[in-house]
Amino acid sequence: MTNNENRLIDEKLTSLPKPTMSNQSKQAIHSILLEELSTVSPSKKRRELNKYLFTNLAGIAVFALLAFFIFNSIQENNNFSPAKQSSSDGDVFSINGIPYKLENHIKYKGSYIGDNSSVIAILDGLPGAAYRRTIELQTKKQPYGLIVNYGRNDEEKLNTSEYDEYWTDKRSILLYNATVLFMVIDNLDSVDFHLGLDDNKVNHFQFTRAEIETLYGRDMAHYVDNFESWNQEVLTVIKSDTAVTEFYSTQQ
Numbered sequence: 613m614t615n616n617e618n619r620l621i622d623e624k625l626t627s628l629p630k631p632t633m634s635n636q637s638k639q640a641i642h643s644i645l646l647e648e649l650s651t652v653s654p655s656k657k658r659r660e661l662n663k664y665l666f667t668n669l670a671g672i673a674v675f676a677l678l679a680f681f682i683f684n685s686i687q688e689n690n691n692f693s694p695a696k697q698s699s700s701d702g703d704v705f706s707i708n709g710i711p712y713k714l715e716n717h718i719k720y721k722g723s724y725i726g727d728n729s730s731v732i733a734i735l736d737g738l739p740g741a742a743y744r745r746t747i748e749l750q751t752k753k754q755p756y757g758l759i760v761n762y763g764r765n766d767e768e769k770l771n772t773s774e775y776d777e778y779w780t781d782k783r784s785i786l787l788y789n790a791t792v793l794f795m796v797i798d799n800l801d802s803v804d805f806h807l808g809l810d811d812n813k814v815n816h817f818q819f820t821r822a823e824i825e826t827l828y829g830r831d832m833a834h835y836v837d838n839f840e841s842w843n844q845e846v847l848t849v850i851k852s853d854t855a856v857t858e859f860y861s862t863q864q
Contacts, residue, residue: 827859
């Protein structure tokens with residue numbers, strides 16, 4: 613077929629009238645579609661609606677669960693738990709800028725005076741540990757006791773000013789140490805601290821469980837893991853010059 617023939621056929625096709633649809637036909641088709649849609653049962657509509665709601669609620673639940681895990685992860689990374697108490701920086705007993713916190717001591721709760729290694733570990737975590745020389749345990753019969761000897765080591769003899777400065781507040785330091793020892797060592801009845809001085813004299817400080825529990829008005833086991841009571845009752849006394857002076861004045 614030549615190009616002229618192809619062109620003539622295209623012209624004839626183009627000149628043919630385009631198919632059209634009357635308004636009556638359009639309305640008939642529209643009516644048929646509406647009738648078909650109206651035949652969908654109510655139960656099917658409910659199923660479709662329920663499916664829609666379930667899909668959306670499931671999405672919300674997944675989002676809420678994801679948010680919960682993210683929130684808990686953030687809390688754990690920040691070492692924060694609302695149910696767990698801990699000491700703040702203001703609720704500590706500090707000596708020479710070194711803070712001593714309740715949570716550092718309570719890991720030894722339930723210790724007993726016959727366990728030499730536990731007693732040494734407890735003393736190592738208390739003020740004056742650098743100057744502790746020897747200890748003696750009285751475990752043959754009750755009352756069970758502990759003697760702790762503090763003094764300068766041989767290499768520290770020339771540094772008397774530092775040693776004396778450290779023990780300036782010795783009454784509060786030793787009261788704190790006695791308090792912790794009675795709290796974590798269940799069968800400890802008395803503790804004696806021997807503090808060496810420059811003139812080869814030794815100051816003796818003795819504490820009994822009865823005296824310490826009378827001072828705070830509680831059984832010492834109460835303070836294990838009880839941060840609020842420890843801060844409000846124990847540290848309030850130890851940090852008070854008046855309360856400390858009054859306590860020592862009542863000792864026999």
